[in-house]
Amino acid sequence: MTTRTIALAIALAGVLLACAPLHAAQPDAAALAKQMAEFEKAGNAAKVLETARLIVAMADATADQKFAAYGKLLNTCNGGWSTWTPQWEAYYIALKPEDECEAMKADALKYLAAMHELKPQDADASLAYGSYLAYLGKNAEAISVLEPALKAEKLPAQTTAMLYMRLADAALGMGNRAKCLKYLEDVEALNLSTAQKGGENPAETCREALAWMRGIDLDALKLPMETGAKAFPTPQxxxxxxxxxxxxxxxxxxxxxxxxxxxxxxxxxxxxxxxxxxxxxxxxxxxxxxxxxxxxxxxxxxxxxxxxxxxxxxxxxxxxxxxxxxxxxxxxxxxxxxxxxxxxWPETPQRGPLSSGPGSVEVALFSKMSAVSRQGAVTAFHGLTPQRMFISLEPIRAYKPFGINYYLGDRSLHMYPKYPLTSERTFQLNRDWMMKVAAEGGHCLFLYDDGRY
Structure with a gap:
């Protein structure tokens, strides 16, 4: 073999060696799914997302594998009404640029739509997608996603109540009060129990919204029961x-x-x-x-x-x-x-309880309370949904004709999570909410406990 031949063979071997990775077998979707689980277990968030992006792009990935991968991607950009989402954190707490926050909104919609397309029969996926559509104001589309999910078998009470609550939100958001009322009546008929310590209670949220929407009955408690035919409290x-x-x-x-x-x-x-x-x-x-x-x-x-x-x-x-x-x-x-x-006349000009519900109007009247306060509606866990605003504002309309002041507070707007109070975004969030309360004739409580720290 000549020197030239040997040199040519060495050069060719080098080329083949350099090209070898291009021809090496790539991991299949199952292997990547396994890797993604290992990365998550190890706490390597960047690798989890990198692997998830590879899986959703693979033609041979199963619906389950893609669904799981989209879920990992969604966890980085999910949003909606709740104050405990990556979008809310990015905008109000981390003060990310507007364009970055808008990109998160678009990504969340894309991922939720993909997950629903992969598993339209999955009630939780439908709930998440439908809720987000309603949040974006796409109420008719939200209803078309949420209603079929009610037909799923063996739905947990929490999921059922959340589906009805979001359907009512969508109906209220599109201005269809009759449709909202029907959803609330349907879920009430199921008599669901969703109470949990320190958590969401969608069934109770729907019950309260229904009570206010039907209109309060000022004789529901049959007050006064017994007065001795004398005024109470004792007059001056x-x-x-x-x-x-x-x-x-x-x-x-x-x-x-x-x-x-x-x-x-x-x-x-x-x-x-x-x-x-x-x-x-x-x-x-x-x-x-x-x-x-x-x-x-x-x-x-x-x-x-x-x-x-x-x-x-x-x-x-x-x-x-x-x-x-x-x-x-x-x-x-x-x-x-x-x-x-x-x-x-009263000795104390502003007096009343720190809690309120549909039955509280009659109580306030017959105990001559001049101010009723509520530190947070039951929908606080769900954010500023259409139902939350209805439950928040309707009591003002009920008390105002009697001259009774109604004070409303919401810790989720300035206390939890830990908002930067010097931020213009925090100011605007609270101003917008307070203006809605003031427009109805209500008053705002700015709740700010040291427990934040």
């Missing part, structure tokens, strides 16, 4: 007699028939067996200047005679307390009203 100045007026029927003057106080009077008196009649001789005169109310906030004056009753409130809530006191003056068993004169 009450001159009671042992005599009573026993009207066969009554009518109101001075208040429109649809006024909240007039409706409250009618509801209670009719349950007591004292009907309303436009021709009744016993007239309940409200704010017609027949009395002078005390010059105190929430003050009122009240007088009952054989011929009728006169009520005068200094302000909206003072009129409410005059109406409540008149109801308390009724001897329910004998259908009669104590003859008396009352002047009253």
């Amino acid at each position: 100045d009450a001159r009671y007699t042992g005599r009573f007026a026993a009207p066969a029927s009554v009518r109101i003057a001075g208040l429109p028939a649809n006024d909240a106080r007039a409706l409250l009077l009618r509801k209670k008196f009719e349950r007591f067996g004292i009907p309303f009649d436009d021709k009744a001789k016993f007239v309940i005169s409200v704010n017609e200047g027949k009395l002078k109310a005390p010059e105190k906030e929430e003050g009122y004056a009240l007088s009952v005679t054989k011929e009728g009753a006169a009520l005068q409130g200094r302000d909206t809530i003072g009129t409410t307390w005059a109406v409540v006191s008149l109801i308390q003056l009724v001897d329910q068993e004998r259908r009669r009203v104590r003859i008396c004169e009352i002047e009253d």
